[in-house]
Amino acid sequence: MIVTDIEDAYRESGALVHTLALRALGSVEEAEDVVRRVFASAAAGGSLESRDLVNDAVDRITGDLERRVRAKLAALDDPALGVDGVTDDRAVVAEADRILVRASLDRLDPAARDLLDRALVHGVPRYELAMSLGVSEEELEARLRDALLALWHGPVPGEGHAPVEGLASRALGIRVADGGQQHIASCRDCRDAWRSLNNLVGSIARTPASGPMVAPRAGLWDEVRDAVDAGPPAPEADWREEARRDAARAHRNRTLVMSVALVAASVFAGLAVVLSQMLVEPEGDAIARTRLEDPRAGGSEAGAARVLAGADGGEVIVVDGPYAEYPDAYLELWIIPASGEPVALGQLTSGRYEVAVPASVGTAVGATLEISREPWDGDPEPSGDVVARGTLR
Known part of the structure; x- marks a missing residue:
């Protein structure tokens, strides 16, 4: 993989990874370290798609948070160092989802983005929105549906399934008169597509919870390129395996203390x-x-x-x-x-x-x-x- 591909991916997704890491870790130094690791790993054979890069960042950020909290617990001599997670990784995943949706919205046609923003984020009633645009409510609903589908990248059910336009309308709460409800209830592909579209609607409505994107400093790309030139990074230890070893070590120490006490x-x-x-x-x-x-x-x-x-x-x-x-x-x-x-x-x-x-x-x-x-x-x-x-x- 040539460096040009990495640079293009960095221009497109570097700010997304950096912003997520900065919000989750609260440290510029740690956030930049996540950026270097994510793109060096991608250069060694990973995906350069924005969603895959952000998901890789989620895994690394969660591991960093786990290790940070466990180190503090160990310093407090807390005996409860099990293998279950101690940080809210769901919050990191939710923030990653908001960042990706915000980035997709920014790439959307301005008119479609404004329509979704007014209808879903600010909750403007549709009849008011239709009147302000000078269109019928049916035309407005069709525009909302098309804007949602322009953002969605999930698998489209094939022939013989419910039309994806109908699934998008249902996700937006638009009344659908073409039937198909019984098929959707019994078809896993259609249910999964509807659920994905429904989740996207919720993610758009929650985008104001995210602040503005924070672009990496200008010199960080040079450090990323150096990390790429250095070759594939060493595989990172899984925090769950580290936690298992810590728990086993603590158990051995407690057993030794008990044995000494018994003797x-x-x-x-x-x-x-x-x-x-x-x-x-x-x-x-x-x-x-x-x-x-x-x-x-x-x-x-x-x-x-x-x-x-x-x-x-x-x-x-x-x-x-x-x-x-x-x-x-x-x-x-x-x-x-x-x-x-x-x-x-x-x-x-x-x-x-x-x-x-x-x-x-x-x-x-x-x-x-x-x-x-x-x-x-x-x-x-x-x-x-x-x-x-x-x-x-």
């Missing part, structure tokens, strides 16, 4: 067991003791238990370990006598638990202690995973 909690719980044994309960007072092991982790240490003499002559079991409440389950302590069925001793909700040995068990010496993680299903029998086990000796 620290286990260490402190272990120290608490040792200190409680050294400072609170002398070794000589224990009738029996055991090291609790986790059978799921190859017998790794999961706390400790001992049996003390109670004040009433009975026995008291003291369990120390890294235990806590769970949102979806609970920890149950069981004692299993040498010959007998498991007996529930209550739920563990913290790192230290004391419970009297039931009279039905007799002595805890020689019995096995188990701690199981039970689901909240109302079943009083042990059915969950055993997380700790030891025999009191």
Whole structure:
């Protein structure tokens, strides 16, 4: 593709791309960067049509806005950095549509442009407009229809479909007496054409929301040409993929922090067991003791238990370990006598638990202690995973 083609496209559409980027980004520097990227990409094999250039600008502007907002959220240490869009890309698309319509109107015959402007933008009643022009309302409606079709570039339904003139009249709210409504209701091509024409009518009515075109500075074309001469630009990263990576990275960081916290909690719980044994309960007072092991982790240490003499002559079991409440389950302590069925001793909700040995068990010496993680299903029998086990000796 020769530079002359790019220059012609720049003359025709450079102001459109520049104005859209300037309104959306609010920065001349960023707007000019979008212009350079859009035309360099088009020179590498893209389309030079105005609508395609503006649509490419919409994608790039939306990505720039997404990255800008996400950078601010990250600076605020906002944890909600998901992959959903955080900017109103629909507003950028709507503004692009207004700019394209305004540009098409500017290229339209002045009489047809004035007619659409007075009828659709300023809402002059058609009978008044017809009187001021000295024509009948039927002639006025035909002129409005022809002016709308001169702006429209959508696919025209072929033979056997509703006439495009009738679809344009319907879009303008002009009464059509040729029938065809049942066909339009069941024909996708005719419905799509009517919808496109109807949307164009709405876009024309909204054009005053756009300000005047802002042409790029004179020296920007030289920079665009340099960007074209430099060869195809590197493909831009999709902000959605970047957001997915950011979200995954944040998840890994949160997981690492939680893991460190769990390890620290286990260490402190272990120290608490040792200190409680050294400072609170002398070794000589224990009738029996055991090291609790986790059978799921190859017998790794999961706390400790001992049996003390109670004040009433009975026995008291003291369990120390890294235990806590769970949102979806609970920890149950069981004692299993040498010959007998498991007996529930209550739920563990913290790192230290004391419970009297039931009279039905007799002595805890020689019995096995188990701690199981039970689901909240109302079943009083042990059915969950055993997380700790030891025999009191």
